[in-house]
Amino acid sequence: MKMHVLNGGRLRMKSRIYVPDAERDETIELPVAAHLFRHPSGNVLFDTGCHPSVETDAEARWGSLARVMNYIGQPEVNVVSGLAEIGLQPDDIDLVVNSHFHPDHCGCNGFFRKASFICHEAELASAKATDAAAQGYLAAEWDHPMPIETVTGSRDIFGDNRLVTIPLPGHTPGMMGMCAALEKTGDVLLVSDAVSLRRNLDRDEVPRNAWNADDLVNSYEEVRRIEQAGAMVICGHDAAQWQNLRKGVDAYE
Template sequence: MKMHILDGGRLRMRKRIYVPEADKSEAIELPVIAVLFAHETGYVLYDTGCHPSVSDDAEARWGKLAQVMTPIGGHSANVIDALAELGLSPDDIDVVVNSHFHPDHCGCNEFFRKARFICHEAELASAKSDGAEMQGYLRVEWDHPMPMQAVGEGHDVLGDGRLVTVALPGHTPGLMGLLAKLDSTGDVLLVSDAVSLRRNLDNDEIPRNAVDGDALLKSYAKIRRYEAGGAMIICGHDDAQWQTLRKGSDGYE
């Protein structure tokens, strides 16, 4: 099995959301990460990044959310183009695992019409709840006719123990990481926005966009246990880490 890091877009946000001591006016640029697994039995995609249209007109798709989470217009990369660079199309993807249903993580879901989707059961319930749009759940991004399987902790995606879900609530009620077991690299834990910036994990910082700080601290502790066991942790939006990762066709085995 091979793991490919894909460019799912780029955002600008207020730095103070993630860094407590940052000035109110200071901004931070955040990469949007998706990850493809080329498994012997098919292709599995973890998150689908931003919809291609938001590079040109984010407000048309995201509404007021685009004022808080602003795509960088000159950065037009998206998961569909990233897959094309690997010689793949959305129809080649067998399974999509959504970490959560915020639009920078499921924006291209609509293109994967032949895939089956997996999310955490608590996340699906949150996305369907009253007032969900005020929490960043936009139906245009996640509510599609493709089959959606809601799972809990420890779901074995392909049945061989090499891709297993890990519940990491706090940022959202049902945020879900994915533990990958690679032959040469070893264990890799994709944590999405459970750890947006590595410093949040290192300093037990609770970002302002977390819905449950106590749950997030417990998720931090859980992630540290995986790391202590040798797992490589890939954060959701850490630009310093992004610069060090091999991307595209230069994958991990």
């Protein structure tokens, strides 16, 4: 099995959302990632990044969220174009696992018309709630005709313990990570926004955009447990870590 790290865009936000002692006007740049797994039983995407249209008119797609998440990604750099660079089209994707349904993590969902989708039961419920838009859920990003299967705990995707979802609530009610067992690299834990920045985990910092602080701190403990067992943790938006990851055709095995 191979893991390809794909560029899903880039955001600029207020640093104080993630860094408690940051100056009021300080900003932080946040890479957006998706991960492709080429498993013998199918091609699996973990998250799908930002929709390509936000490059030119983020407010048309995201509404008022575009004033909080300022899109600054490179032109024509998104998950679909990243797949094309490694010889795949959207119809080649068999399964999409969404960590959660915020726009920078499920923006390209609609392109994968032949795929099935997996998310946590609590996440789908939150995305359908009456106050969903106020919580950052936009139906245009996640509500598509493709089948969505919900899970309540961990899910072994192909029954061989090589791709396993991990509940990591706190950032959202149904936030999920995924642990991948790679032959050469070893275990890799994708934590998405359960740990947006590595410093949040190291310092037990709770970002201001967390849904539930207690749940998030408990999820930090689960991440540490898996890391201490030998897994490499890939955070959701850590720019320093992103710079050092292999990307695109340069896969982890």
